[in-house]
Amino acid sequence: MARGTIRYWAAAKEASGVAEEPFEAGTLAELLEDVTRGRAELARVAGRSSFLVDGHPVGRRAHDTVVLADGVTVEVLPPFAGG
Template identity: 45%
Template structure:
């Protein structure tokens, strides 16, 4: 059971890829911890400030289990206006 993680802007640069898969069924916080461990300090720093969309909807409950098949978008803070 998998989910898709897509990286944008600075998160993409820090992860070194545009997307990847991860195991479903755990919380966003647990997923973020795994991604930081997988890719190192540079991505961990970005993840601390990032916003997350789950199938295009802002995630407000970081402890809710992520079901299989969803897409998690990692959106770092954007500069400009």
Template identity: 55%
Template structure:
């Protein structure tokens, strides 16, 4: 952990996985906002558009409407990226 950054796994589901091109990846960031910015920086605009409609769950806790910059990440933690799902 350097400068408060922690290593966290981002796990992509369904359409987010297709847009990311990977099922999961590790990132070094302090907040959810930083982790998403890093993930976007290596991909095209399509990926960013998918993220805009996704929900996020950090270590089992839904982020909901919280500011992503206020959501701290834990070392060894898990961020689930969930696109909207159809069905009932």
């Protein structure tokens, strides 16, 4: 399990109620499952969002294949205009 920080931007920040929070997860899929549990609006926003892992775009890679390293920063970037 990696420990890191997840940062929320724009609508994701509003839906989560915080700008960032610590996490423990092995993959991006596990992280998203954990942070959206019981947070329906955040789950909806995250489903439309792009992600950066230590500044690198995840793109279309399956989230369960994105392995997280200790100390990583994951950023949740919802569509900023019209999405």
